[in-house]
């Protein structure tokens with residue numbers, strides 16, 4: 001189709017929407033050259049029209065009525081950067097039903113309603129592009145869909161939440177306790193006023209859902225993912241982990257094993273020599289293993305106006321190419337099946353445990369017996385310090401079934417010599 005101008009409608013002009021506006025404006029010449037067509041922002045929907053918007057010179061572009069974008073027949077691509085669930089779900093469905101292509105940065109939405117919305121896109125012979133929903137500016141979705149598509153992906157491990165990585169970096173490099181590091185992340189704009197979704201692991205779980213669905217060609221539900229956040233990680237655990245040669249990171253891990261998929265988000269000890277251990281502050285990275293390509297790591301800024309806007313604009317250009325060439329975009333996601341999920345109890349891992357026990361002869365032997373009875377073998381057991389007849393003990397297990405490990409922990413809890421179990425973390429080698 002000889003379309004000289006592709007018209008887009010933006011839903012939202014907050015952090016990401018403003019980044020998109022800025023990139024499309026400042027790089028308009030380059031974008032036009034690469035596409036062979038102009039991208040014109042035809043309308044922008046916001047919630048509050050009274051808010052000052054220094055970026056937008058033509059106030060007539062703004063509206064507080066979503067229909068002014070969705071019902072405009074001239075708009076080819078709807079770019080959803082308003083966030084939230086139900087309104088965004090409705091808006092994207094309406095846009096597709098009116099024959100528009102859709103670009104979104106909304107991970108909560110794609111993790112929970114992606115399959116439903118992609119089905120509408122397929123029926124309408126349109127597509128939804130969502131590169132910005134995982135890892136902000138880092139290309140992850142398209143490499144999984146295209147460049148790595150011929151591989152069987154064995155494992156995918158990511159640091160995909162900048163807020164928690166920033167907090168854990170401050171704790172490990174500057175000896176800050178969790179609360180102080182969170183307050184600093186909020187002051188610097190890396191954490192939201194309500195940080196629950198980040199620090200409790202849900203933001204990472206939404207992104208794991210999206211990545212793992214593509215990596216393993218499976219329809220994944222949020223209930224399939226085991227989710228633990230970083231609120232219980234103590235500075236003391238970070239110190240002890242460092243002494244043992246590990247860093248603690250919030251990892252989102254997806255693996256395809258013979259009996260199904262293992263999907264989890266939890267704070268994890270990883271060797272300091274692992275490439276993910278070097279990912280600091282608000283940076284994100286995804287490390288994956290394909291049977292043909294081997295190990296690949298993608299690294300960059302996982303949030304922010306321009307990095308996220310970069311991914312959104314890449315998607316806008318992809319949609320524009322589809323419109324210009326009138327190609328019917330094959331929707332890969334429609335080929336997904338549902339693969340079995342391995343229960344947490346059946347999964348294997350090494351574990352780090354910090355506990356307090358009575359400082360008296362025979363306690364180490366009792367501990368070793370409790371683990372031995374549950375078929376859990378110990379790699380290391382170290383007495384850290386003793387205060388008022390209470391010894392602090394750190395131990396690391398070999399690779400064990402989670403069910404066996406939990407059985408050992410239950411028998412420890414029942415032992416008179418054990419005063420408290422203060423920390424349990426998984427270890428990845």
Ligand SMILES: NC(=O)c1ccc[n+]([C@@H]2O[C@H](COP(=O)([O-])OP(=O)(O)OC[C@H]3O[C@@H](n4cnc5c(N)ncnc54)[C@H](OP(=O)(O)O)[C@@H]3O)[C@@H](O)[C@H]2O)c1
Nearest residue numbers: 012013014015016045046047048081082083105106303304
């Ligand atoms: N921030 C990041 O770095 C980042 C990174 C990756 C992905 N994302 C995702 O991108 C999306 C947007 O995030 P953000 O940080 O840009 O959010 P934000 O700064 O809060 O901006 C939201 C924008 O949407 C508008 N809006 C909200 N509800 C609306 C409605 N019902 N009708 C019309 N306009 C509405 C708001 O209008 P007003 O301006 O009038 O309030 C605002 O302009 C979210 O899904 C988020 O998860 C964000």
